[in-house]
Amino acid sequence: MAPRRVVVTGLGAVTPLGVGVGELWRGLLEGECGIRELDGEEFEGLPVRVAGTVPVDPATLLPRPQARRMNRAAQFAVLAAREAWRDAGFDGAGTAESGLDPARVGVSVGAILGDASVLVGGDRKLRAKGPRSVSPLTTPMTVPSQAASQVSLALRITGEARTVTSACASGTEAIGLAIDRIRYGHVDIALAGGAEAVVTPAIMASFAAMRALSHHGLTEGSPSRPFAKDRDGFVNGEGAGFLLLETEEHARARGARIYCEAAGWGLSADAHHMAAPDPSGSGVALALRRALKDAGGHVVDVVHVNAHATATVEGDLAEANALRAVLGGPVPVTALKGHLGHLQGAAGGVEAVATALTLHHGLIPPTIGCAIQDDEIGLDVVTHSARPLPAGGDLALSNSFGFGGHNAVLALRRVG
Structure with a gap:
């Protein structure tokens, strides 16, 4: 079928x-x-x-x-x-x-x-x-x-x-x-x-x-x-x-309200260290590309990323490296762990809920705790206040990465 x-x-x-x-x-x-x-x-x-x-x-x-x-x-x-x-x-x-x-x-x-x-x-x-x-x-x-x-x-x-x-x-x-x-x-x-x-x-x-x-x-x-x-x-x-x-x-x-489409997802493994991320971000980049492919989308379709961003020095930088490598141009990024802390196995579930709401309401929540962004990050991080979702494109990515090199990315699509 x-x-x-x-x-x-x-x-x-x-x-x-x-x-x-x-x-x-x-x-x-x-x-x-x-x-x-x-x-x-x-x-x-x-x-x-x-x-x-x-x-x-x-x-x-x-x-x-x-x-x-x-x-x-x-x-x-x-x-x-x-x-x-x-x-x-x-x-x-x-x-x-x-x-x-x-x-x-x-x-x-x-x-x-x-x-x-x-x-x-x-x-x-x-x-x-x-x-x-x-x-x-x-x-x-x-x-x-x-x-x-x-x-x-x-x-x-x-x-x-x-x-x-x-x-x-x-x-x-x-x-x-x-x-x-x-x-x-x-x-x-x-x-x-x-x-x-x-x-x-x-x-x-x-x-x-x-x-x-x-x-x-x-x-x-x-x-x-x-x-x-x-x-x-x-x-x-x-x-x-x-x-x-x-x-x-x-x-x-049944006439249900639809928040968004669950369009695709991608996995990969770093095979780098039992706890530390691969600093190159290559494993993360692979999961991002696989999620886009599974969703039938392209880089130009991505309007938002809900980052994993746990606020560790190495982890945030590796994720930023991967996002820049895959997405190229600036895409609005938010990270919710300043609000919530790291909910461990629940993080991906809660952040997927937030990503679905972002698409549904057309509004990106701000990242708190990021008073001065690290220059090495090089991303368009949404801070201070919520920002309208860009009109062009239809995909939002929600990232989750774990100890041992587990990488998972969810792709959600805006519906008209």
Whole structure:
């Protein structure tokens, strides 16, 4: 069969800017920073104590019996996926209530660890009180696939429930795989994105030991400073972001609002280092070119890039090198980690939501934290205030790159 066209009809997000897509979009346009001080006792003594944390306990937004059986990342995922589902015009009770065949709907979620705190808590109980104190829910609540399984349970989705783990590219790769599953007829609808909750003392300490975290405080704007001259590392974060994807034919038949087309995606691997990016950006450039080809587009069609830009010295420069090499001329670029921190496996999901909104509203959110741009970056970075999307061209790219050289790029197309 010929590949089917895939469109985005629903969006959902839980981020450091708040619960819901409305809070995310408002905060991005207004230049709000969702990075906060970690004031819990367990974080005392850590060299870095700031992170992009969700300001609401997700468990309070879910029925108590369900919340108790989900880790924090799964709670984020269910909330964001339900929002995307309802935003697309479906019944919040699930597939059957929406008149859908549950076997023709899928779930695709990116996560690195999901939520490491459950396993850590189980180990503490084991050491303190012995094996009988460890909950039987510890293992099923620890696996990275819990977010995907809980979304499928919440909405009675039986077609498939996939988990993708490819470091910080996980969310974007999960969306790309879902696009192909719809294109080639395996399912007709999919909830796709990422969810992560790894703001824990051990992970914060590990990132600090790698010298990967920013040491900027909260007193002078965002400590996460993408593309800035004084950037010095990323800020850890948490959250979830989901797209509701479906065939264009199905969406138009039911009169759904279409945000944009999910036009294509591309992958590559640096094969360079277990954590550091290839400074040449050649792997990133390959993923960019593959995404454009998969979307049936050309360089001149690109009107916007939502950059990965974690605010590490090497990573931002490698991405900039790749963007200049592939795109040639100036294209408006924004980077959202000044607002949110780095949401790890959820980053690609949330940033895809923002890219879809950018195309839908014709407005590019500003990059915060970049007071003075590094001269070596050489990109048209949108700062200070939102900027109208250029009228010519129709493609926006959303980039995600991870430790170990995982590169993923999503291409979304504006629809008339």
